[in-house]
Amino acid sequence: MGKSTGRKVMKNEEGDNCDPWWWLVHRNIGASFLCIAVFAFLVRVAVSFHPYSGAGNPPKYGDYEAQRHWMEITLNLPAKEWYHNSTTNDLNYWGLDYPPLTAYQSYVHGLFLRTFHPESVSLFTSQGHESYFGKLLMRWTVLSSDILFLFPAVFCFVVVCYTGRGRGCRSDIAWLIAMILLNPCQILIDHGHFQYNCISLGLTIGAVAAILSDKELVACVLFSLALNHKQVRKMSAYFAPAFFSHLLGKCLRRQNPIFEVSKLGLVVVGTFAIVWWPYLHSMDTFLGVLHRLAPFDRGLYEDYVANFWCTTSVLIKWKKLFTIKSLKLLSFWATILTCLPSMIQQIWSPSHRGFLYGLLNSSFSFYLFSFQVHEKSILLPLLPASLLALEEPFHFREDTRKMQSSSTLKSFTIYFLQWMLLKHSTLMDKDKKLV
Secondary structure (H helix, E strand, O other), rough: OOHHHHHHHHHHHHHHOOHHHHHHHHHOHHHHHHHHHHHHHHHHHHHOOOOOOOOOOOOOHHHHHHHHHHHHHHOOHHHHOOOOOOOOOOOOOOOOOHHHHHHHHHHHHHHHHHHHHHHHHHOOOOOOOHHHHHHHHHHHHHHHHHHHHHHHHHHHHHHHOOOOHHHHHHHHHHHHHHHHHHOOOHHHHHHOOOOOHHHHHHHHHHHHHHOOOOHHHHHHHHHHHHHOOOOOOOOOOHHHHHHHHHHHHHOOOOOOOHHHHHHHHHHHHHHHHHHHHHHOOHOOOOOOOOHHHHOOOOOEEEOOOHHHEEEEEEEEHHHHHHHHHHHHHHHHHHHHHHHHHHHHHHHHHOOOHHHHHHHHHHHHHHHHHHHOOOHHHHHHHHHHHHHHHOOOOOHOOOEEEEEEEEHHHHHHHHHHHHHHOOOOHHHHOOOHHHH
């Protein structure tokens, strides 16, 4: 009896146990995640000490003033006036142009600022406010958002996706965690320029983890919240085709597909209705908010974004040859056609791995071909590319020589792009010590 028990214990220790908590403890993934998370947090704190674009530069003062002004507006005006131009809310001065969930986030963070530093969010008198303490409090709102949303979501993804893997992949999983939490683009954008992309990215990763653990209703809620935090032209909608096609493909293979689709649809509609509730009582108010979220008058692309339209504009002057209406249709169909193959594949034969590749394909399709791509939208294709790192061993760990050569080229490219961004944001003129 004793020998039998001993053999059973040995088998559980050496085999691939599928219990998540057993796996975390015996594979030391929990400890690895904690160490990487602490280091990633310290890197974010270090970045927060450096300047940001627009500092001390009137009349708009940069990204810090935009986020601070939204907190000012949401704190001091009723929700129905947040997106409405008036004498108390000049939309030409950093008017709110993000979905309602971002507005609620600004309200919560504004309460935090008002508790400790009310002058920084007082109506009218706080415009252009740039006190050291106010900036410090704003930095902490970004850091806390990362800790509350992005870090737990990455942990859940790792537990769901890699539970039961053998000891040999432990170091690879640790590198994957580091790759996601130490993404320089997300750290520089969020913690260098007072952004909150970590919230929508965290909600999206949580939705992906829910899909992989077959919790479709939870995935619908989380992804709906992500859509309501960053809108169509910038963030989470890049992943919508992949979520839609994968969930539809799974529903069509069940005993009662109409009921399954209706169930998911009700959850999505219910989540949107709760988030949009203050704006559903009037059609004019609702359409006014939608107009703020889709500013097509800004043109096909803004600044210099490395997508198809901006790159080819050297040869084809899209903005001069076509009207805004024609460019909207052209970019729409180019985006749909390029992400259609992965959508058809997932509807025809849904799989978890195919879903992750669908996320990558749809996000690249939106980044390359959609209308009015923002420069920070590169965070979207980077996310599924990072999640798929262990599925692509050629790029992740094999052929070290080629990988190092590729990394060198990428480094020079990144340095060049950073130089251009610094020059564009006039940080070099503000603080030449950075160069």
